[in-house]
Amino acid sequence: MxxxxxxxxxxxxxxxxxxxxxxxxxxxxxxxxxxxxxxxxxxxxxxxxxxxxxxxxxxxxxxxxxxxxxxxxxxxxxxxxxxxxxxxxxxxxxxxxxxxxxxxxxxxxxxxxxxxxxxxxxxxxxxxxxxxxxxxxxxxxxxxxxxxxxxxxxxxxxxxxxxxxxxxxxxxxxxxxxxxxxxxxxxxxxxxxxxxxxxxxxxxxxxxxxxxxxxxxxxxxxDQGSAEYGITRFSDLTEEEFRTLYLNPLLSSQGLRPMKKAVVPKDPPPAAWDWREHGAVTEVKNQGMCGSCWAFSVTGNIEGQWFLKKGSLISLSEQELVDCDGVDKACGGGLPESAYEAIEKLGGLETEKDYSYQGHKQRCSFSTNKVSAYINSSVEIPQDETQIAAWLAQNGPISIALNAFAMQFYRKGISHPFRILCNSLMIDHAVLLVGYGERNGVPFWAIKNSWGTDWGEEGYYYLYRGSGACGMNKMCSSSLID
Incomplete structure (x- = not known):
């Protein structure tokens, strides 16, 4: 044929x-x-x-x-x-x-x-x-x-x-x-x-x-883990093109500003937890050729918080943040803590259906009459991975950021790059931490990405847990809803 x-x-x-x-x-x-x-x-x-x-x-x-x-x-x-x-x-x-x-x-x-x-x-x-x-x-x-x-x-x-x-x-x-x-x-x-x-x-x-x-x-x-690397839809891009089109340079250049500290549960975390199994995670989305990962990370967190507090899972608008957040840089990158503040000032988020994603900055068309979810404040979660697991299991998915060194060619398995190759000081991508567990005795974090379902394991990245791999523990945060 x-x-x-x-x-x-x-x-x-x-x-x-x-x-x-x-x-x-x-x-x-x-x-x-x-x-x-x-x-x-x-x-x-x-x-x-x-x-x-x-x-x-x-x-x-x-x-x-x-x-x-x-x-x-x-x-x-x-x-x-x-x-x-x-x-x-x-x-x-x-x-x-x-x-x-x-x-x-x-x-x-x-x-x-x-x-x-x-x-x-x-x-x-x-x-x-x-x-x-x-x-x-x-x-x-x-x-x-x-x-x-x-x-x-x-x-x-x-x-x-x-x-x-x-x-x-x-x-x-x-x-x-x-x-x-x-x-x-x-x-x-x-x-x-x-x-x-x-x-x-x-x-x-x-x-x-x-x-x-x-x-x-x-x-x-x-790689020290079980990951498979190879051809992905980013395989015809130079490293510079990939970073410019899909990553977020502001994360490492500006870093996390001081935030209110989260209260960590005193009880040890369960051996494994996955919020996908408990209805707190929406479908994998696609940010396209736009460095708006920060918006997807934050809306994913708020979707989970709203589900846990209000009982309904709503897909929320990233485009609203791209258009209306006056502090962050739309497709040029942004910071989760700035996005939380913008949402509080705006009065909340519209749904994905009402304010659909376009993948480029437009004139802000936010309407308070269409707000479907709001937040009251936000907190910073400690860098200790046991405490991160405990907070996640009790409180919901967490907005995190990491070094995306190994992600351009990631296909499946548990990624575990050498620390020197995936420097925790070079954080450049925001994602959503939804769970953790083990595969064949190897501990992992389950991470929802925003590059579509034809990337990774149906849109998810699995990263080694326990060593602060790729700086995943450096910028953990969440919204709070009363």
Missing amino acids: TRVYRLAVQSPGAVTAVRSSLWSTMEGSCVLLLAAALGLASGFPPGGWLDLSPDEPEIKKLVELAVRDYNSLSDSDAIYRQLRISDARKQLVAGIKYEFNVFLGRTLCKKGREETVNSCPLHDTAQVKGVKCNFSMLRVPWLNETKILHRLCSNEDVAEASPSPNQAVESSVTEDELLETLSLFKEFVTTYDKKYQNDEEALRRLRIFHGNLKKAKEIQEK
């Missing part, structure tokens, strides 16, 4: 579709996608060789690189330059593979003058004692990389110059890795219905995706 990626963007008056040739489905192989991506002619079948003229610009450019490589590795003090090219051809693999022979002549110039190589006069024996090299090179346009896969040069004076073992291994791994990456990227684009403006943007995202696969693997190798 043939499937085509839906990669298009809206433009004024029309839908501009990304060239479908870029995203043609590959039956059994990723090379057809690559062929289309590179805009190659239909007469150039994947795996087949196409002869090239030595005058082709692409060959001339590659020969320049090959000659420069030869000069850098040769034992001779003299610079060699191109005499002629023969047997040039290319093949579509995980990129474009080129093979050619280049005949090099010895010049009178010494190393250190490589910039003038083409103007260097030939030695009078150059035509007789030239060097013949056979090169195999791989060009990967979307990674902006060109690699020498194989090099074999010979004449009377210069020994065989072949690639180092590291180069050979790197080339072999890279080709296999690129084929796998293309297949994974195809699946990623389909799964998350990704749309890019044009071929150039798609190839840029492919390159970022490739790098993020390696990052996720590194996080996986260093």
Whole structure:
């Protein structure tokens, strides 16, 4: 069955579709996608060789690189330059593979003058004692990389110059890795219905995706818990893009202001507790490409408090806070304690239905006639995790903030990054703590996130409990309702 990626963007008056040739489905192989991506002619079948003229610009450019490589590795003090090219051809693999022979002549110039190589006069024996090299090179346009896969040069004076073992291994791994990456990227684009403006943007995202696969693997190798990291819908974003679009820089730059201290229960907490099982948690929501996590964290807390005090679970409006909180920065971030104060001043929150979420700041349209929940004050909860568990089990879900270091690529399981990698001083994401427990003897916190149900475990993050992992205990707070 043939499937085509839906990669298009809206433009004024029309839908501009990304060239479908870029995203043609590959039956059994990723090379057809690559062929289309590179805009190659239909007469150039994947795996087949196409002869090239030595005058082709692409060959001339590659020969320049090959000659420069030869000069850098040769034992001779003299610079060699191109005499002629023969047997040039290319093949579509995980990129474009080129093979050619280049005949090099010895010049009178010494190393250190490589910039003038083409103007260097030939030695009078150059035509007789030239060097013949056979090169195999791989060009990967979307990674902006060109690699020498194989090099074999010979004449009377210069020994065989072949690639180092590291180069050979790197080339072999890279080709296999690129084929796998293309297949994974195809699946990623389909799964998350990704749309890019044009071929150039798609190839840029492919390159970022490739790098993020390696990052996720590194996080996986260093994690101390049972978490699985890998491809998420954020896998085509750079770290900076992810932080800018989804996280909250104000949490670490401003920190928690002094608040009234919560009264902690004297009785020890139960072994496990989950407010989802007791009806105090609404569905997982999605903040979109807006740093409004602070609003979702606070409304989630108030939803739980209202349920416990008034007996009804109401989905409350985050957009009201984004629009009407004059202290916080809407999609630019905010602080839970400021949000509590804003809600008190406004007089309460409307429902999600009455004041629906848009994911960007608008003119405040809050109406006191539509208030469905209010708060009387707010408190700060101690940083001791046993006390946090005790307060949560007795009083309801808690607004917390943490370092989201491991969350861009989190898929499931109990996340437990090394402390040095998930610094508690670099808090950048607000979430809702809804419960705690153990899995196979490993203690965890159950955390409701605001990135939709297609992230993590149906929208939830499970974090190791007992070590203050990722600073989750540093900014715990709750509203109070009389």
